[in-house]
Amino acid sequence: MKIPLVDLKANYLSIKSEIDTAIQSVIDRTAFVGGPELKSFENNWAEKCNAKYCAGLANGTSSLEVILRALNIGLGDEVICPSHTFAATAEAILMVGAKPIFAEALDNTALIDPGSVAKLINENTKAVIIVDLYGQPADYYAIKKIVEDKNITVIQDAAQSHLGKYKGRTVGSYADVTSFSFYPGKNLGAFGDAGAIVTNNEELFKVMKMISDHGRTSKYEHQIPGGNLRMDNLQAAILDVKQKYLPDWTVARRNAIKKYRERLSDYVRFIEEDKDNEAVYHLAVIRTEKRDELLKFLNDNGVGAGIHYPIPLHLQPVFEYLGYKKGDFPITEKIASEIISLPMFPEITDEQINYICEKVIAFFK
Numbered sequence: 342m343k344i345p346l347v348d349l350k351a352n353y354l355s356i357k358s359e360i361d362t363a364i365q366s367v368i369d370r371t372a373f374v375g376g377p378e379l380k381s382f383e384n385n386w387a388e389k390c391n392a393k394y395c396a397g398l399a400n401g402t403s404s405l406e407v408i409l410r411a412l413n414i415g416l417g418d419e420v421i422c423p424s425h426t427f428a429a430t431a432e433a434i435l436m437v438g439a440k441p442i443f444a445e446a447l448d449n450t451a452l453i454d455p456g457s458v459a460k461l462i463n464e465n466t467k468a469v470i471i472v473d474l475y476g477q478p479a480d481y482y483a484i485k486k487i488v489e490d491k492n493i494t495v496i497q498d499a500a501q502s503h504l505g506k507y508k509g510r511t512v513g514s515y516a517d518v519t520s521f522s523f524y525p526g527k528n529l530g531a532f533g534d535a536g537a538i539v540t541n542n543e544e545l546f547k548v549m550k551m552i553s554d555h556g557r558t559s560k561y562e563h564q565i566p567g568g569n570l571r572m573d574n575l576q577a578a579i580l581d582v583k584q585k586y587l588p589d590w591t592v593a594r595r596n597a598i599k600k601y602r603e604r605l606s607d608y609v610r611f612i613e614e615d616k617d618n619e620a621v622y623h624l625a626v627i628r629t630e631k632r633d634e635l636l637k638f639l640n641d642n643g644v645g646a647g648i649h650y651p652i653p654l655h656l657q658p659v660f661e662y663l664g665y666k667k668g669d670f671p672i673t674e675k676i677a678s679e680i681i682s683l684p685m686f687p688e689i690t691d692e693q694i695n696y697i698c699e700k701v702i703a704f705f706k
């Protein structure tokens with residue numbers, strides 16, 4: 342049996358006629374940029390997140406960059422983020438000219454360690470980017486408490502946690518500002534690149550929207566430095582169809598992880614879910630000291646397992662200039678050496694989960 346890490350085709354086929362109609366309608370009207378679908382998606386996504394404002398962006402990396410630019414963060418400023426995340430989180434800091442400062446992870450959840458963040462705050466710190474890795478919301482209030490009374494914004498990178506719940510609140514509804522990616526493999530995925538920013542802060546929203554659209558106030562009046570970082574209307578039309586199904590797809594992901602846990606907890610460690618959270622399982626991550634051997638065994642047996650992410654950011658060549666070295670973040674480094682992401686997508690069948698679990702068990706036996 343061959344099982345991909347993510348089955349985008351199965352997802353498309355489950356709602357094909359509705360998607361095809363939405364795409365054709367945009368083409369028929371040649372409404373490619375800034376059409377009614379974008380407005381509709383922005384409204385629906387803000388509502389789903391229980392937030393006041395949503396701006397559709399070109400992708401999740403640009404969303405983070407636009408947020409930092411809108412906050413006037415640049416040269417001489419420091420922004421703290423986890424080392425255990427996808428490179429985009431820190432790339433955005435780099436792209437605005439600020440300095441990424443990496444923080445350690447918690448061993449049980451693999452999320453940013455608030456205790457580590459507390460030690461890194463200084464007068465140059467302008468923001469902390471928390472990342473809801475694998476779909477579990479990071480501890481926003483713990484970080485917020487640390488930056489209390491300081492002029493430091495807490496940005497939530499929710500590229501992997503669409504509709505996640507943190508202490509009963511929906512991702513996007515509680516942070517100063519939240520960034521989403523709709524990269525095709527994400528829980529809510531476009532048919533190309535797309536992203537969004539969600540916030541309750543009207544002033545910040547207006548500036549972010551302007552930055553993403555050439556800094557303009559009207560068609561040919563350009564007020565502030567900006568660029569072309571908008572979500573296009575075809576992506577918005579597709580996302581607007583798909584967002585309706587996301588709650589059901591999230592339930593399917595949570596059911597799948599339950600089955601993995603039931604079968605595999607005696608053999609491997611799982612990333613723990615905080616009792617106050619509802620993770621949305623963008624990825625199904627297990628841990629074992631025999632990682633490389635198990636990964637090879639699974640791949641050889643047709644299971645499209647992967648690693649997210651094998652090299653922590655503090656050890657990436659692009660961030661070498663920051664002066665970090667191996668051993669600086671022992672928990673992050675251990676996590677990166679032990680993790681495997683098992684196939685996870687809403688349409689995954691019991692037969693597929695059984696096959697994957699049988700292979701993992703066969704490896705350990």
Ligand SMILES: Cc1ncc(COP(=O)(O)O)c(C=O)c1O
Nearest residue numbers: 400401402427429430500522524
């Ligand atoms: C944690 C995280 N942040 C940011 C991004 C960047 O999003 P995009 O690929 O849409 O630019 C991604 C996904 O790729 C991600 O997983």
